[in-house]
Amino acid sequence: MAPANSLSAWSDLQAHHESVGKTIVLKDAFKSDPKRFDKFTRKVTLPADISSGSNGTDIIFDFSKNLITEETLDKLVKLAEEAGVEKKRDAMFAGEKINFTEGRAVYHPALRNVTNQPMKVDGVDVMNTKGGVNEVLEHMRVFSEQVRSGEWKGYTGKKLTTIINIGIGGSDLGPVMVTEALKHYGAKDLTLHFVSNIDGTHIAEALADSDPETTLFLIASKTFTTAETTTNANTAKTWFLEKTGGKGDIAKHFVALSTNESEVTKFGIDPANMFGFESWVGGRYSVWSAIGLSVVLYVGFDNFHKFLAGAHAMDQHFQKAPLKENIPVIGGLLSVWYSNFYGAQTHLVAPFDQYLHRFPAYLQQLSMESNGKTITSDGTPAKYTTGPVVFGEPCTNAQHSFFQLVHQGTKLIPSDFILAAKSHNPVSNNLHQKMLASNYLAQAEALMVGKTAEEVRAEGNVPEELVPHKVFMGNRPTTSILVGGLIGPAELGALIVYYEHLTFTEGAVWDINSFDQWGVELGKVLAKKILKEIDEEGAGSGHDSSTGGLLGAFKAYGGF
Numbered sequence: 001m002a003p004a005n006s007l008s009a010w011s012d013l014q015a016h017h018e019s020v021g022k023t024i025v026l027k028d029a030f031k032s033d034p035k036r037f038d039k040f041t042r043k044v045t046l047p048a049d050i051s052s053g054s055n056g057t058d059i060i061f062d063f064s065k066n067l068i069t070e071e072t073l074d075k076l077v078k079l080a081e082e083a084g085v086e087k088k089r090d091a092m093f094a095g096e097k098i099n100f101t102e103g104r105a106v107y108h109p110a111l112r113n114v115t116n117q118p119m120k121v122d123g124v125d126v127m128n129t130k131g132g133v134n135e136v137l138e139h140m141r142v143f144s145e146q147v148r149s150g151e152w153k154g155y156t157g158k159k160l161t162t163i164i165n166i167g168i169g170g171s172d173l174g175p176v177m178v179t180e181a182l183k184h185y186g187a188k189d190l191t192l193h194f195v196s197n198i199d200g201t202h203i204a205e206a207l208a209d210s211d212p213e214t215t216l217f218l219i220a221s222k223t224f225t226t227a228e229t230t231t232n233a234n235t236a237k238t239w240f241l242e243k244t245g246g247k248g249d250i251a252k253h254f255v256a257l258s259t260n261e262s263e264v265t266k267f268g269i270d271p272a273n274m275f276g277f278e279s280w281v282g283g284r285y286s287v288w289s290a291i292g293l294s295v296v297l298y299v300g301f302d303n304f305h306k307f308l309a310g311a312h313a314m315d316q317h318f319q320k321a322p323l324k325e326n327i328p329v330i331g332g333l334l335s336v337w338y339s340n341f342y343g344a345q346t347h348l349v350a351p352f353d354q355y356l357h358r359f360p361a362y363l364q365q366l367s368m369e370s371n372g373k374t375i376t377s378d379g380t381p382a383k384y385t386t387g388p389v390v391f392g393e394p395c396t397n398a399q400h401s402f403f404q405l406v407h408q409g410t411k412l413i414p415s416d417f418i419l420a421a422k423s424h425n426p427v428s429n430n431l432h433q434k435m436l437a438s439n440y441l442a443q444a445e446a447l448m449v450g451k452t453a454e455e456v457r458a459e460g461n462v463p464e465e466l467v468p469h470k471v472f473m474g475n476r477p478t479t480s481i482l483v484g485g486l487i488g489p490a491e492l493g494a495l496i497v498y499y500e501h502l503t504f505t506e507g508a509v510w511d512i513n514s515f516d517q518w519g520v521e522l523g524k525v526l527a528k529k530i531l532k533e534i535d536e537e538g539a540g541s542g543h544d545s546s547t548g549g550l551l552g553a554f555k556a557y558g559g560f
């Protein structure tokens with residue numbers, strides 16, 4: 001594929017940005033077009049049998065408060081066409097090796113292919129082959145039901161009531177985020193811990209809280225070679241064997257979620273207690289795979305299945321909807337519009353939902369590990385900016401911390417606001433929910449309409465020298481996502497997949513490989529070398545004076 005800036009739609013968008021984009025005033029656009037909301041709002045509906053509402057759940061994506069006209073959207077769609085977004089999407093769903101730097105298919109949609117469409121990689125039916133998607137799912141169902149019912153017992157015959165998932169990156173962020181988001185559906189008698197950091201505090205605190213007789217460890221690692229995970233897992237194993245005086249049965253208390261059977265076996269886990277998946281599942285796309293076992297244990301298999309089904313519904317929308325109606329495509333194109341034509345460097349995602357408090361952290365890996373790349377498909381550096389810095393926190397909290405900058409700072413921060421119409425906790429007769437919703441609506445409105453100097457003065461009693469400080473420029477774009485009911489498993493699945501395919505669309509336009517992650521390697525290699533040097537005499541070798549100086553100081557102060 002060609003670099004994005006060589007496409008004719010790109011130059012066309014540049015000219016369009018100069019003539020229209022730069023001058024569009026959103027509040028005026030709404031005044032002059034009463035149909036603007038309808039024109040730029042798109043909807044998916046999740047069917048009743050999977051959704052949390054008895055009539056199905058609509059999820060509304062309101063793109064109307066973005067800096068676009070109908071012409072802009074047409075031109076962005078043209079860019080997607082010229083960049084081959086549809087062709088690339090179809091190649092992904094056909095199991096082609098679109099992860100061209102690793103020679104792998106990108107096939108996580110198969111994990112949520114609950115309608116059992118034929119899906120093949122290298123001619124192999126990944127759904128029904130031995131060890132394939134359906135078999136692993138069945139293993140997850142059986143195992144989770146055994147653990148949840150107490151039929152699966154620890155070495156002293158007790159029910160397992162503490163689950164410690166040890167994993168990092170994609171083997172942690174998905175399970176953490178989803179179990180938090182679906183806490184309402186979680187088993188109340190289960191305590192979950194997620195240990196990811198190599199900082200010994202993380203595993204120590206989880207172990208201090210746990211009883212070896214009733215603890216189940218899930219060692220979650222696609223490669224089973226990640227230093228943090230293998231070190232934490234070994235520490236957990238030592239703790240378990242010490243605490244049980246060597247009587248503890250590893251087979252009853254440790255399972256592996258991985259693609260690497262030989263390393264799993266070396267660690268001492270019976271392959272019968274391994275839940276596998278394939279190399280075509282990228283770490284940041286793995287919550288749908290065996291890596292999601294903690295989710296299944298916590299919310300039960302039926303809910304996990306709905307989670308997959310909601311994701312599948314969004315996959316189908318992405319596959320079938322024409323580009324101009326295609327919700328993740330529009331989201332991705334807007335990101336390109338702001339990044340490449342307005343110079344935006346960031347993207348804020350603010351869920352107005354406490355259960356979604358880890359959603360922005362999850363999206364950081366999804367987006368920034370996928371599209372934090374410079375090199376395009378022909379091996380040359382992109383001459384345009386690529387993946388934005390994604391950040392966020394739940395609202396209303398974020399409003400009381402960094403929203404100052406979003407409203408009055410010098411940077412353009414395209415923002416997504418997410419709200420569910422219904423709360424799982426309608427306390428105080430829904431007062432909280434109504435206040436939450438009023439903030440969700442008010443923030444997007446305030447960011448758009450702003451406040452002029454005249455309006456500030458009209459409020460009266462404002463000293464003239466304070467007027468400029470109280471002005472809000474407005475015209476700051478937001479996308480409002482409204483879940484027309486509760487956020488249950490299916491709704492959550494669909495929301496995640498919206499962002500997955502938004503990220504796909506961005507990468508497809510930018511002509512980068514969204515599916516490798518070479519950028520995480522260099523630090524790992526250097527850390528290995530330095531780890532050795534900590535145990536050797538001196539302050540290491542071949543380092544710059546800062547690294548060497550700090551290494552020496554660390555050893556001296558730490559007594560190493």
Ligand SMILES: O=P(O)(O)OC[C@H]1O[C@@H](O)[C@@H](O)[C@@H](O)[C@@H]1O
Nearest residue numbers: 169170171221222223226283520
């Ligand atoms: O699941 P494992 O193999 O332990 O990897 C955990 C994480 O490691 C990081 O360095 C990246 O490669 C991530 O994409 C990955 O999710």
